Amino acid sequence: MLSKQQEIDSKMCEEMDEQGESMECSECSCSVCIAQESHSEIRELVRKAHENAVKHGFWNDWALKERDILTGHAENYYNAVGNMLMLIVSEIAEAQEALRKGDMENFGEELADVVIRTADLCGGLNIDLESEIKKKMEKNKTREFKHGKLF
Incomplete structure (x- = not known):
C-alpha cells in the first residue's frame, strides 16, 4: 500500500x-523509487556483509551447527549466536571510545561496523532485516513517549 506522497x-x-x-x-528521487532502491x-x-564475514572466518564455529542441533546440543548454536552478538557490542564500545576521544571520523566508522555485523548476523540466520526494521518502526509509532520511561 502506497502512502499519499508515494501515490503522487x-x-x-x-x-x-x-x-x-x-x-x-x-536516477529518480521520488519516494516510490527511493523505497524500491533502499529495499534492494x-x-x-x-x-x-555475511558473505565477507564467512570468507574471513567469522562463521567457522558454525560448521557443526546442523549436527549439534540434530543431536540435542543446541547450546553450541546459542553460544555461537551469543559470540556474534558480543562482536556487535564490541563495535558499539569502540564507537563510544571514539566519541569520548572526539574522533568523529572513527565514530562513524565504528557505527558502520555495528550495522555490518548486524547485517552479517541476519544473513547467517536468514532474518529479513528490512522486514524486521519496518515492523519495529510501525510498533514504535504506537509506543508512548520515551516508551513510558524517564530517559
Whole structure:
C-alpha cells in the first residue's frame, strides 16, 4: 500500500513516462523509487556483509551447527549466536571510545561496523532485516513517549 506522497510521486513518474521523459528508478528521487532502491540495498548489504564475514572466518564455529542441533546440543548454536552478538557490542564500545576521544571520523566508522555485523548476523540466520526494521518502526509509532520511561 502506497502512502499519499508515494501515490503522487508514482503518478508523476507515470506521466513523465507517457511524455517520453522516463528515467531509471536509480536516477529518480521520488519516494516510490527511493523505497524500491533502499529495499534492494538493505538485502544486498545483508548478503555482502555475511558473505565477507564467512570468507574471513567469522562463521567457522558454525560448521557443526546442523549436527549439534540434530543431536540435542543446541547450546553450541546459542553460544555461537551469543559470540556474534558480543562482536556487535564490541563495535558499539569502540564507537563510544571514539566519541569520548572526539574522533568523529572513527565514530562513524565504528557505527558502520555495528550495522555490518548486524547485517552479517541476519544473513547467517536468514532474518529479513528490512522486514524486521519496518515492523519495529510501525510498533514504535504506537509506543508512548520515551516508551513510558524517564530517559
